[in-house]
Amino acid sequence: MKTFKIEDLNLYYGDNHALKDINLEIKQQKVTALIGPSGCGKSTFLRCFNRMNDLVANCKIEGTMTFEGSDIYAKDTDVVDLRTKVGMVFQNPNPFPMSIFDNVAYGLRVQGIKDKKLIEETVVESLKSAALYEEVADRLHTSALRLSGGQQQRLCIARAIALKPKVILMDEPTSALDPIATAKIEELILELKKDYTIIIVTHSMQQAARISDMTAYFLLGELIEYSETKVLFHTPKDKRTEDYITGRFG
Numbered sequence: 001m002k003t004f005k006i007e008d009l010n011l012y013y014g015d016n017h018a019l020k021d022i023n024l025e026i027k028q029q030k031v032t033a034l035i036g037p038s039g040c041g042k043s044t045f046l047r048c049f050n051r052m053n054d055l056v057a058n059c060k061i062e063g064t065m066t067f068e069g070s071d072i073y074a075k076d077t078d079v080v081d082l083r084t085k086v087g088m089v090f091q092n093p094n095p096f097p098m099s100i101f102d103n104v105a106y107g108l109r110v111q112g113i114k115d116k117k118l119i120e121e122t123v124v125e126s127l128k129s130a131a132l133y134e135e136v137a138d139r140l141h142t143s144a145l146r147l148s149g150g151q152q153q154r155l156c157i158a159r160a161i162a163l164k165p166k167v168i169l170m171d172e173p174t175s176a177l178d179p180i181a182t183a184k185i186e187e188l189i190l191e192l193k194k195d196y197t198i199i200i201v202t203h204s205m206q207q208a209a210r211i212s213d214m215t216a217y218f219l220l221g222e223l224i225e226y227s228e229t230k231v232l233f234h235t236p237k238d239k240r241t242e243d244y245i246t247g248r249f250g
Contacts, residue, residue, distance in 0.1 A: 003028045003167060003197045004049060009063035011044060013056065018044050020221045022063070026167075026214075031189060031198045033212035033229065035205060036244070040218040042201045046169050049199060050086040051079050068166075084111075087160035091172040093152030095144035095159075100127075100136050103144045103155055107163045122162050129195075130158035131188050150181025154188065161196070168192065170200040174207065186211050205245055209233050217241045 004026040011019035019041050026032055034042040044053065051072060053059045065072050072082055084107075095103050104123040113119060123140075127133035132154040136147070144155055153173055160168055170189075174182040189198060189211050202208050208215050209229060216226040217238075225232060225241040236242045 002026060003067065005064075005066045006048075007064045009045075009048065009061070009065060011041075011048065011053065011062075012058075012060045014058040018221050019048075022223050024216060024223060024226050026197065026199060028197050029193055029195070030213040031193050031200060031211055032214040032216065033208035034199065034201045034216050034218060035203075035208050036218035036224075038203075041221040042216075042218045043171055045218065046171055046199060046201050049167065049169055050083045050088055051077075052088070054079065084163050085165050086167040086169060087163060087165035088169045089153070089156050089160055089171070089173050092176050093149055093156055095147070095152050095155050097143070097145060099141045100144045100147070100155060101140040104158050104162050107159065111163070123158075126158040126162040127155075129161055129192070130154045131184065131191070132158055148181070150177050150184055153177060153181070153185060157185075157188065157192075161192070165196065167197045167199065170198065172201050172203055175203060182207075205233075217244060219244070 002025040006022055006024050009019060009022040010017065022045065034046060036042050047053045048061065048065060053061065061073060067082070067086070071077070096106060101123055104126050105119050108119050108122060124133060127136065132151060135151060144152065147155060157168070174185050177185065186207065189200070192198060200212065212229045214226070215229040215232045217224045217232065219240055225236060225238045232241065233245055236245065
């Protein structure tokens with residue numbers, strides 16, 4: 001099953017044509033990796049999925065992007081609802097300056113949920129899903145800023161999944177982490193795909209090969225190749241893809 005279908009997507013920042021005629025489908029409960037050299041458009045493309053580019057001045061988008069059959073760029077789209085269903089985890093861990101518990105509960109409270117028992121159950125369940133609960137169970141009401149970088153990133157994942165999204169976007173979620181913390185996040189992603197569709201931008205081809213089911217290779221705003229990860233890495237169809245994954249450039 002497909003979650004997103006993208007057809008003839010073009011994105012402009014003023015006169016800069018940043019994404020050019022992108023066509024692809026995102027499969028449900030799979031990990032899709034977006035790879036390519038810096039400045040190729042992969043993070044810009046990621047931000048299209050939950051309309052984060054709406055926040056950028058002079059940004060214009062053409063084409064269609066449907067989520068579960070509905071065009072997310074239609075005038076009547078509820079963007080707040082879209083961002084609830086399509087959560088996001090950023091490159092650098094960004095916990096709020098409040099307790100671990102309140103970080104995870106934040107989105108629920110913003111939605112107007114006041115049931116303390118429901119909030120508590122959701123916080124615990126989300127921390128467990130993010131493989132963090134056992135490490136923080138005895139200090140839920142201490143500052144999240146005291147956590148290590150890897151723990152902070154897993155907290156941000158818990159905060160995203162507390163809202164019960166269908167899709168989780170991840171923009172280079174391990175680039176600021178050490179190898180041990182990176183391995184934990186990768187294990188977590190493989191576990192989360194049982195329940196969520198995950199789209200991840202990664203600068204690491206090794207990471208894409210380890211954790212993704214599908215890989216899209218971008219270059220200068222164009223989607224060069226998109227296929228199953230093992231196919232793209234072992235038998236790429238395009239010479240430009242082969243040059244990139246073999247380290248000839250990028």
